[in-house]
Amino acid sequence: MKKKELIKKIAEEFDLDEIKISEYFDNIFDTLAINFAKNKNVNISEFGRFKVKAKLNEDGEKQKTVLFSPVKKFANDVNYYFSELSPVQIRILDDKYEKIKTGEEEYTEDEVEEIILIDFEEAGFSEIEKSKEEILIPEEKPSEEIPTEEKTEKTEEEVLIPEESKQEILPEEIPIEKKEEKIKEEVLIPEETIHEIPGESIPEDISEESKQKYVVEEIPADTRIRDVVETKEESEVVFIERDKIFNDLIKIRFPEIKFEDFDEKIELPEIISKDKKIISEVVTIIKPEIKDEEVPFEISEIIKKEEIPLDISEVIDEEEKTEKVQEPEIINTNEENDFTVSSELTIEEDKEEIETAKTSLELEAELLKMLNERKKILEEIKKLEEVSRDDLIDINKPKVISTEEKPNLFEESTLDISKQNIFVDENGKVFENLLKDYTNQEDSQKETEEIKEIIKDTTEEEINDFDIKDKQNEEIAEDIVKEKTEEEIIKDFEWKESVEETKYTDNKDLDDLKNLFGSIFIENEEKIMLPEPEEMGPQMNNPEMKIFDKLLDESETPEMVSEPSKNEIADEKNSDLKSFNELENMFVNFKTEKIEEVEQQKERDIIPSVDKTETIKTYDDIFNLLEPNGKKNGVKPKETIKEEPPKKFPPILKLIIPVVILIIIIFISVFLYRRSVYKTNEENPQTQIAPSESTRTSGNDSVIYADTNKTTETIEEDVVYDEEGFVIKESEKGFFIYFGNFENQFELAKKIKELKQKNITMDYEKVTIEGKEIYKIKAGPYKSLREAKAFIPKL
């Protein structure tokens, strides 16, 4: 950039003539040059400092030049590439270093490596040869064993160069990390390439193609990375063996698999998938304790634990041997021998098939597929396990309840409850399906059997119409379920109501029941007092109300409404009487039903009770409902043991604790504040007294600094004279005059200057009066009081 461009820019911004600005511009630099000619340094804030200095010329003559040193901020802005770098200590110099300088000794190989790694060759800096010379590297190159990746890592760690700086400095050249990534990308071939390989083709042709895909540059160990770049441009490519690449590929693709166990797993999985039964049988032979249900899915794990070789015959032979050794009398049965024969034959056949039919490349592809499948299956199993652990709970085997107290509770009651469908939702719905799923498989089997029977009846009539059959079966099944639910709901509700009514009565005897049902007709007010079901639908009314509904249906006959007359009034009375007689019959039937139910309940001894208001959202709620309480006995609800409320802090403590904490905090804060104040007074009593610039420039300031330390020493002094602001004190050294109350340091410095010109030896002290810092000058020492008094007018 030149001067003209600068001027143009400014002229465009300020809308001025370029000539005027150029004059202004010249004016600035002229004034600067004039100042330089006068040997004046120039400080321009936010830019830098120009300094005039004499230097030796090339010819050896003295010559003035101007040096420029920028401001820190400006220098950092310029140096933004390397701003984060800091000097690094390479190594500590021993006696060996001096000997090496002279040439007596040489570095060992390890030391040479360390030194060479410090080269910034990889970092992309220019002029490496200079640094080499300065670091005193011998000409030997690093040993062959060091791979290239380790080099780069070490250099980055030691030199601490940020990555941004590298990229910014040399955007054209590819940094080293990227090169390495490219090499890795070539190794990471996607799945499609592998699946593209046809199984029928000849393996030799494919191997060459695959080699070209698996191309990896093998870097000779001697060459440095700069040399590698050159080789890459020349496209010198070296092939690596295919097996190594394949192993690496699997390592990268499937990091979960341990590489040690890889060879075993390659051969096993297919056999497992085909012949699970055989291996389960083998396991039963090996471990007779394990049942067929408990055989885990991952048979490979068992095989690892047991360390079974592939030839199962060997294992069995060993077992036979052991058995013979332990119990020679017992002869092996024929059944076991049958198993062995069958397992051996199948496995050997499979092996031969694999070896003959499939080439090595096909194996690769198939193995990868197998591994993928296995991975998917494992994931599914994990998911199922998680679900089963977290969500599902065995209702038949709850953990909470002790079996000793009520052993038969859950074995019977849960089953009954499932049939009776006690579990009610917020909206009055019933958890039928859940219980069917988890409690009784027998019920579901029965249902299926019933459905099958129904289907058979239908199928005999319509044998040929298969499509219609299936539809009908579904419809029939749905109808059965619906009918059952509707019927069961009504039954359950009746049962529940009976249970709730018993709550209001102290005892569940029949006399009380009579009183209760008698009171319904005599006093309707009590009925209002009973709690009505809030969240029930229209179907879920009281059974009592149903009776009224029946009565209303009878009363609202068309004859009654259509023809009102005197005779009819009498008929109405008769009809009322009739209806009343019917009512009595109804109640008799109802009582008998009740008595039967009560007897059944006595047989069970336990009746779980459910509050309608309680919502069931989780399985824990169900358990809470099923837990034994006083209500379940039903006979004595008042004797339920009230749980004592948990112990709580009395209210006084609730107030006292925070107050105490507050007081402690206040004490601590006050203590810390006092301590800090004391420390500050103790540490720097007179560091703040640093005199102003005027005193600094005056030559003999060092005396003041030296004497200030003396004032801190406590000297016993007695006041002898006190007049007109001048105080004379006596001490061991002599008499001193104290005068002046200087709050400002600048005034103090002025006074000291005056006194120095008069050649008066003096000192100053800092005194704190009412929190203010005041400086007092102390002149002396004088031998006697008279001398001191005579000196006062001079001050």
Place this chain on the structure above:
Amino acid sequence: MNRQSLINKVYIKSPFGKEKSIKIFNRTIELLKESIKENKRVKVKGFGRFIIERREMKTLIDYNKKAEILLPPKDKVSFKPSKKLIKRLNEKE
């Protein structure tokens, strides 16, 4: 010599008002800084040129610590006065 005194001296000779001259002065120095950062080379005729020089990496020996220290590279701003200016400085003596 401070910045303000330089501005005053320039303002006396300039045809602009004081506020404007201060603005132009500040703007010129800002532009100088920016151009030095961007272009790494600014030339002012009759005065000199500002150049960014890169000091390469260095190894030093600290004899107090008995250690060899590596200094990182650094970009420095350096001012090289022109021949005219050097003449002007040395003639008046």
